[in-house]
Amino acid sequence: MTNHRAQGPHPSRWLSPFLMGLAWVVLVPIAFTLKPPLGLVAALVSLGLLILALVARSWDERRRWVEPTHHLALQLLALAEEPKQPLDSPRSRELAELTEALRTLKLSWQTLPTLGIPIASPACPGSSDPDLNGQMSRSGMLAALPAEGVSKETNLSGEFYTTNDMVSRLDPRTLRWLESSPAEQDFLGWRLPDLREKSFLEIVHPDDYKRARDQLRESLAKGELHGLILRIKTAAGKLKAIEMNVGVRYASDLSVSHLRCHVTDVTNKLRAERELKLRTRELMQVNEQLRTINRELEDLKDRYRDLYQNAPAMYFSLDVNGRFLDCNDTLLHTLGYRRDELIGHSLRRLIPEPRRAAFAERFAEYMQQGSIEIESEWVKSSGETIDVWVSGTTVLGRDGKPSYSRSVAQDITARHRLEAELKEKNERLAKTNEELSRKNKEMDEFTYVVSHDLQEPLRTLIAFSDFLVQDCGDRLDANGQEHIRYLVDASRRMRTLIHGLLTLSRAGQVTGELTSVNLEEVVEVVKADLAELVRSRRAEIRVVAPLPVLWGDRGRVGQLVVNLISNALKYNRSEAPWVEVGGAPETDTSWATFYVRDNGIGIDPRFHDKIFQLFRRLHTPEEYEGTGAGLAICVKIVQAHGGRIWVESQPGQGSTFFIRLPRAPATTHEPEEQLSHAI
Amino acid sequence: MQSDFHILLIEDSRTDAKIIERALREGNVEHRLTVIPDGQQALDYLTRLNQPDAPEPDAPDLVLLDLNLPGLDGCEVLTRIKSDPILRMIPVVILTTSQREEDVRETYQAGANTYIPKPAEYPRYRDLVRTLRQYWHETALRPTRKPLQS
Structure with missing residues (x-):
């Protein structure tokens, strides 16, 4: 001590x-x-x-x-x-x-x-400052603070060295201001007399209050406190952030005299820090996005590279001199070259010898024109040539001149071969068709002529048999008369057969104009024509609308319908026979299918084919009259239109005949003519 | 007032001709029937009637024409008849086996007055001739019968 x-x-x-x-x-x-x-x-x-x-x-x-x-x-x-x-x-x-x-x-x-006390000059009068009394630290050092109780109004320039520093003294118990530097007073907005009435904690932001109070209390025990950051509210109501350094001052009896505080306005600093944090966070987000985008970009690049390399066509680019800049894997695989064998080399390499010379000129021409599409031949690495179809476009550089050429080529060897095969097949088919149609025509004409010519002798037979009976009948005995009867019957049957043949051959010749045929109208006419039959059989012919509009020979179609409906009514033993005509579903829009259904005797599936054959019947003329030509005629008519006819039936369960014929195109709006005596 | 119904039948089949004959006879149709089995002959016959010194006093009132003729076929005969200014006045009825639409159309286009398919049964023939006479001889008016001079 x-x-x-x-x-x-x-x-x-x-x-x-x-x-x-x-x-x-x-x-x-x-x-x-x-x-x-x-x-x-x-x-x-x-x-x-x-x-x-x-x-x-x-x-x-x-x-x-x-x-x-x-x-x-x-x-x-x-x-x-x-x-x-x-x-x-x-x-x-x-x-x-x-x-x-x-x-x-x-x-x-x-x-x-x-x-004003120069330290180095000892002989200065008036050197001692009367203010320099007061507090001493425990070690006896002069604290250079004025004594307590000295005037409260004075500007304490003694302690508060520069006007920019904010320093103050606070009461350790009440935390009220004891002294405050001018800078601090300006900052807070209160003058010292007002401050002395205030406790420091009063201006602290409510959220920071507890922390401030606790820390300041702690400082009393520790003796100091550094870097306490708080928010305060100034007299003007502005929220500011401050950083406080606190030092405890002791009296000569070792009790705490006051808290010495040094305050810095860190509002801007804090704001700046907050901004920085925000910006950093934003930057990190942007970074993350960038990373994601980059990843996606890589993905995309990979996909496109894959697309380019493995496209089902040969992609390649040439420079202005016709040398390969790039090509895809497909090209290499198709031609059997390695990439280094082509890149940097001219396209000439692929062109067969004889045509190589012309290449340079042709290529220059193409570069001028800007696009090309040709069929050519290329040589594979194996020496084999393939046919290719090449399409190219020039790409202009910034100077407006062609800078490179972008092309695609297809191996059309296979296609060519197929085309040739197809052409050949088509030709053969056409020829066959021609043959067929010629034969058909011949057949029909033959049939017609034959049956036509047979009619005359038949007529003679029939008529003169009749005359024989009339004129000489009384001179004939029973035998003779029977003979003549058989003669006449046979002749009549023959005539019917020939008539059927005639109708058949006529049916095969679709000689009328092809028009749209309204099936509903056709059925109406048939109903009228068969009115007598319908009445006598107490039958019903009904239509399930809508019926399709067909494209064909109106007369023939009418004949077809008559035959089918007549058959339906004929081969029918029901008390209330009916025939129904309706449309059937059809997937191909250029065709129409309709049906003719009856509640007749039905057809054994074993004979579903036989019934369509000419003169083939399932019954005797005594059971049901007819020659067996009706359905054959239907078949001929349907075939002449390129269609189809088939039956679904079981014995005793009626029959349904399906007929498929060309459908009239939707746009034709022909005025519906009356069906004349076409049948 | 014309009681004499002169029919020219151009038909190559003897039996068919006989049938018509019989039908006319049995049908009690007053008639006169000329049968010429050949087309060219028929045309010559008709043309001759045009001459002033025609041996036949009158031209037919009706021509029944079969299409199926040897040599000059029926349609050609028809055309020639119908292109002659005098002969065309005679009604021509095509009586033939064919029912082909082309034939029907062609003959009407050539100027045929009627197209009738030959009946299949004899009784129908009787009806037919009666109808023909009724229509062409009794119902319809015809230009007067006189030497065919314009």
């Missing part, structure tokens, strides 16, 4: 000025007025006094500055040598003492210029 404590100014302080005063006021005049030996003595004495003053001064200085510093140094050295001590041991108190001493020293140094 030292004894560098004083309650007031030290006597040594006055000594030096006293001596100096004495020297100048008393002795120097004596020195100048007295005669030489006395004067000299006086001068010497005053000199002596001056020297004494200097010494006193230096002693004062030493006491004020040097000794405490020396003491400090000693303490530090002692501390360095001592092992660690528990917290409340004398040594830790010593440490606190030291820290305070150092701070005080610092303050003292910094105070000096404002006090």
Whole structure:
């Protein structure tokens, strides 16, 4: 412990000025007025006094500055040598003492210029500042603070060194302002008298209140607090962020005197930090998006590369001289080359020898024109040639001139071969068709002519048999008459057969104009024609609309319908026979299918083919009359139209005949002519 | 007032001709029947009637024409008759076995007055000739019968 404590100014302080005063006021005049030996003595004495003053001064200085510093140094050295001590041991108190001493020293140094006390010049009168009393730190260092109780109004320029720093003193218990620097007062918006009524915590933001209070309380125990960041509200109502450094100050009796606070406005800094955080987060998001996009881009690139390389066509690019810039895998596989064999080399390489010479010129021409489509031959690496179809376009560069050519080629060898085969097949087919149709025509004509010519002898047979009976009947005996009867019957049957043949051959010749045939109308006419039959059989012919509109020979179609409906009514033993005509579903829009259904005797599936044959019947003429030509005629008519006819039937369950004929095109709107005597 | 119904039958089949004959006879149709089995002959016959010194006093009232003729076929005969300014006045009825539409159309186009398919049964022949006479001889008016001079 030292004894560098004083309650007031030290006597040594006055000594030096006293001596100096004495020297100048008393002795120097004596020195100048007295005669030489006395004067000299006086001068010497005053000199002596001056020297004494200097010494006193230096002693004062030493006491004020040097000794405490020396003491400090000693303490530090002692501390360095001592092992660690528990917290409340004398040594830790010593440490606190030291820290305070150092701070005080610092303050003292910094105070000096404002006090006007030049440290280096000892002989300045009026050097001591009457304000420099008051608080001492525990180590006796001058705190250079005015004493408590000094005027509350004054601008404490002593402590608050630059006007830009915001410093204050707060009461340790109430946290009310005791002092505040002008800068701080400006910042907060209150003057010191108002501040002294306020507790610091009053201006703290409610969310930070608890933290502020707790931390400040802690600082009382710790002795200091650094970097406390709070939000406060200024007098103007503005929200600001501050960073506070707090130091505890002690009175000479070791009690806490006040909290010394240094405040910095970090609003902007905080805002800037927040902005930065935001921006960083945004940047990270953008980064993430960029990464995703990049990934997708890579994917896309891969897919396109795959598309290009493995396209079902040969893609390639040539430079302005016809050399390969690039080509896809398909081209390499098709031709059997490696990529390095083609890239950089001219397309000429693929062209068969004889045509190579013309290549350069043709290619230049193409580059001029900008596009080309030709069939050509290329040579595979095996030497084999294939037919190719090549299409190319030039791509213009920035200068507007062609910069390269983009092309696609297809191996059409297979296609050519198929085309040739198809052509040949078609020709053969056409020829066969021609043959067929010619034969058919011949057949029909033959049939017609034959049956036509047979009619005359038949007629003679029949008529003259009749005449024979009429004229000579009485001269014939029973035998003779029977003979004639058989003759006549046979002739009649023959005539029917021939008639059937005739009708058949006529049916095969679709000689009428092809028009749209409204099936519903046709059925109406048939109903009228068969009216007698219908009435006598108490039958019903009904239509299930809508019936399709067909495309064909109206007369023939009518004949077809008549035959079918007649058959339906004929081969029918029901009490209430009916025939129904309706449309059937059809998937191909160029065809129409309709049916003729009856509740007749039905047809055994074994004979579904036989019934369509000419003159083939399933019954005797005694059972049902007819020649068996009706359905054959239907078949002929249907075939002449390119259609089809078939039956679905079971014995005893009626029959349904299906007929498929060309459908009239939807756009024809012909006025429906009346069906004349076409049948 | 014309009681004499002169029919020219151009028909190559003797039996068919006989049938018509019999039909006319049995049908009690007053008639005169000329049968010429050949087309060219028939035309010559008709043309001769045009001359002033025609041996036959009158031209037929009706021509029954079969299409199926040897040599010059029926349609050609028809055409020639119908292109002659005098001869065309004689009604020509095509009586033939064919029922082909082409034949029907062709003959009407050539100027045939009627097209009748030959009946299949003899009794129908009787009806036919009666109908023909009724229509052409009794119902319809014809230009007067006189030497065929314009």
